[in-house]
Amino acid sequence: ETGVTQTPRHLVMGMTNKKSLKCEQHLGHNAMYWYKQSAKKPLELMFVYNFKEQTENNSVPSRFSPECPNSSHLFLHLHTLQPEDSALYLCASSQDWQGPNEKLFFGSGTQLSVL
Amino acid sequence: EDQVTQSPEALRLQEGESSSLNCSYTVSGLRGLFWYRQDPGKGPEFLFTLYSAGEEKEKERLKATLTKKESFLHITAPKPEDSATYLCAVQAGTDKLIFGTGTRLQVFP
Numbered sequence: 001e002t003g004v005t006q007t008p009r010h011l012v013m014g015m016t017n018k019k020s021l022k023c024e025q026h027l028g029h030n031a032m033y034w035y036k037q038s039a040k041k042p043l044e045l046m047f048v049y050n051f052k053e054q055t056e057n058n059s060v061p062s063r064f065s066p067e068c069p070n071s072s073h074l075f076l077h078l079h080t081l082q083p084e085d086s087a088l089y090l091c092a093s094s095q096d097w098q099g100p101n102e103k104l105f106f107g108s109g110t111q112l113s114v115l
Numbered sequence: 116e117d118q119v120t121q122s123p124e125a126l127r128l129q130e131g132e133s134s135s136l137n138c139s140y141t142v143s144g145l146r147g148l149f150w151y152r153q154d155p156g157k158g159p160e161f162l163f164t165l166y167s168a169g170e171e172k173e174k175e176r177l178k179a180t181l182t183k184k185e186s187f188l189h190i191t192a193p194k195p196e197d198s199a200t201y202l203c204a205v206q207a208g209t210d211k212l213i214f215g216t217g218t219r220l221q222v223f224p
Contacts, residue, residue, distance in 0.1 A: 004158070042119070042214040043159075043202070090158050097210075103149065104212075106158025 003027065006091050006107035014115055015081060021110045023074040023091030031097040032074040033104065034066060037088040049074060050097040081114045088112070117142040117207045121215035128222050131192045136201055136218045139185040144208025148186050150179050151202040153217070159202055162188075193222045 004025045013019050025032060034046040048056035049068040063085075065077040074091055088111050092104040119140045128134055140148070147166050151159035163172045165181040172179050176197065178189040188201055203215040 040216060042216050043204075045212065092158070103161040103164060104151075104159070106160070108157050 004091055004093055004105050004107035006089075006110055008110055009108065010111045010113075012113045012115060013078070013081065015083070017081075018077070018079040020078065021076040021089055021091075021112075023076075023107055025072055025074075025091075025093040025105070027093055027105060029093040029095050029105070030071055031094045031102075032068060032071070033092040033094075034074065034076050035090040035092060035106075037090055037109070043090070047076075048097060055097060078112075081112075083114050086112055086114045117205070117211070117213050119203060119205050119213050119215040121201075121203050121218050123218060124216070125219045126221070128190075128193055128220065130194055130222055130224050133189070133191045133193070135190070136188040136220070137185060138188070138203030138205075138215055140203075140205045140213075141184075142205050142207040142213065146206040146208065146210070148181055149204040149206070149212070150186070150188055151204065153200045153202055162201075190220070193220075195222050195224055198222045 007022045031050045033048050036044045036046055045058050046060045047066045052068050063080050067075040088109045090109045091107040094102040094104050122137045147164050149164050150162040152162055153159040163179040168181055168183045170181050176191050180187050198221050200217045200219045202217045205213050
């Protein structure tokens with residue numbers, strides 16, 4: 001496989017559930033990102049990992065917990081979410097962490113619905 | 116406050132009808148402006164990066180231009196397969212990437 005792969009594509013969960021989103025990149029990149037995309041809102045950066053180390057946490061509630069075991073894999077653990085957390089969650093990677101020449105490669109996203 | 120505004124929110128074109136999408140920005144210390152295309156059910160796909168006023172880049176029917184306050188994405192003789200949401204993002208001096216809300220383009224045969 002090539003590019004950035006996200007699973008699952010769709011997820012429906014109750015507010016008391018615990019679930020995880022998975023992202024894998026096959027591009028040899030060093031930086032990985034989680035973004036949230038809600039209707040009619042700009043993409044919101046949630047977390048950044050550079051060489052497996054978290055370099056950015058954009059004031060994200062603790063019910064979202066990222067994990068980056070290596071430069072190719074990124075997880076987003078979800079627990080006790082709220083209905084307003086329903087959105088498209090996008091994983092992205094770049095060669096390095098958002099330097100001036102960095103372009104992002106996105107996965108297809110996980111469409112999350114919280115009931 | 117750093118801000119990126121895209122207009123129009125939605126645009127409907129007839130096939131072959133050329134038009135432009137606008138991305139205006141107010142940021143401190145522009146390091147780069149990016150255009151992405153997003154198809155339904157997919158993540159954004161990189162199109163262009165522009166770094167300084169006066170710069171232009173082209174790809175097939177698309178041409179991106181940059182001034183000190185805004186960028187335009189010109190679409191010449193669009194085809195239905197150009198239908199997508201086009202996102203603009205600006206990298207400011209803080210290195211943060213700020214996205215606009217996008218323009219949803221529909222091209223009808």
